[in-house]
Amino acid sequence: MRLDGRTVGTRHEERVIPTGTTAHLEPVRVEVRGLTKDFGPVRAVDDLTFTVEPASVTGFLGPNGAGKTTTMRMVLGLERPDSGTATFNGATYASLAAPVRTVGAVLETAFHPARSGRNHLRVYCRAAGLPVSRADDVLVQVGLADAGGRRAGGYSLGMRQRLALATALLGDPSVLVLDEPANGLDPEGIQWLRGFIRHLAHDQGRTVLVSSHLLSEMEHTADRVVIVGAGRLVREGSIAELRSGAQGEGAVLVRSPETTRLAEVLGAAGLGVRPGGDGLVTVTGSTPADVGARAFQAGIELHELRAESSGLEELYFRLTAGQEQYAASTTDTTTTGTTTQGAAR
Numbered sequence: 001m002r003l004d005g006r007t008v009g010t011r012h013e014e015r016v017i018p019t020g021t022t023a024h025l026e027p028v029r030v031e032v033r034g035l036t037k038d039f040g041p042v043r044a045v046d047d048l049t050f051t052v053e054p055a056s057v058t059g060f061l062g063p064n065g066a067g068k069t070t071t072m073r074m075v076l077g078l079e080r081p082d083s084g085t086a087t088f089n090g091a092t093y094a095s096l097a098a099p100v101r102t103v104g105a106v107l108e109t110a111f112h113p114a115r116s117g118r119n120h121l122r123v124y125c126r127a128a129g130l131p132v133s134r135a136d137d138v139l140v141q142v143g144l145a146d147a148g149g150r151r152a153g154g155y156s157l158g159m160r161q162r163l164a165l166a167t168a169l170l171g172d173p174s175v176l177v178l179d180e181p182a183n184g185l186d187p188e189g190i191q192w193l194r195g196f197i198r199h200l201a202h203d204q205g206r207t208v209l210v211s212s213h214l215l216s217e218m219e220h221t222a223d224r225v226v227i228v229g230a231g232r233l234v235r236e237g238s239i240a241e242l243r244s245g246a247q248g249e250g251a252v253l254v255r256s257p258e259t260t261r262l263a264e265v266l267g268a269a270g271l272g273v274r275p276g277g278d279g280l281v282t283v284t285g286s287t288p289a290d291v292g293a294r295a296f297q298a299g300i301e302l303h304e305l306r307a308e309s310s311g312l313e314e315l316y317f318r319l320t321a322g323q324e325q326y327a328a329s330t331t332d333t334t335t336t337g338t339t340t341q342g343a344a345r
């Protein structure tokens, strides 16, 4: 969190807000405590507790069916928990004085295909009691200003995702809850989305919770991650913490003219060793520094030494292994390509 910014407010209500933050935004912390939800025999969410901090991006990660959407729906008051609470600075969604200004969401999309993007947004403005001028504000924010007059039915998937984000931003909310917003985007769209999400949190001070089933999608976007499997919390922490925990998870590639002796030395140290061709050895359960040190101590010449991957993906798979649920979900945003709604209306 960047709380090194300006001090604003009167003497009585002074508060420090992050540099570049939209001054009127109230920092809001989302707290999920013991959330549990059953659908018949399926426990979709199981005693889940985590926190989403202001001015940062929290990645909500888990395999298909892990309970991410159900959790987000409970946070947004769209689904009633069997037990537990989700609160915004201590208040449940239902008790928020101004929900549309507190939280916006991208969940499931439904656009009237014949309506223009701008008119779609204006309908939401009227329903939420917001000035219709907000429609143009948010179109600019998401880069759709030139396309606002076109039929939403003719939008590409990337444009629909932008319109979904625009809808979530209508109330200029402190909190954004985004369910798999990168689904179906092309690489350019994903790149834009990453930057935009970081901007919303780091420059504007918003609290952002964004779900994905891919760690690679979150690795360069999120500050913190909450990992769930089969409805339960598997890991919560910063990306840096996760990264340091992942050391040794990824394979190390090492090239040497003495592969046989190298394999003996590393194997004797209990490491996994897979000799390949061309003097290459793949080592698991270690780090480049460790392999380098062991080779040095044994006086073995190395020509190349590098991590095959950061190990994060391997750690994520291990943490969530066997927890994928294949029960059909009611909404498949990948195939419908539709998403969104400011739940906060």
Ligand SMILES: Nc1ncnc2c1ncn2[C@@H]1O[C@H](COP(=O)(O)OP(=O)(O)OP(=O)(O)O)[C@@H](O)[C@H]1O
Pocket (backbone or CB within 6 Å): 039, 042, 043, 044, 062, 063, 064, 065, 066, 067, 068, 069, 070, 071, 213, 325, 327, 328, 329, 330
């Ligand atoms: N309305 C519902 N009725 C019955 N079961 C449901 C319902 N909604 C979700 N489930 C089940 O609850 C579990 C959690 O689903 P959920 O959609 O929350 O997971 P998810 O992590 O969002 O998955 P995905 O990444 O596939 O969207 C799954 O087993 C799912 O089939």
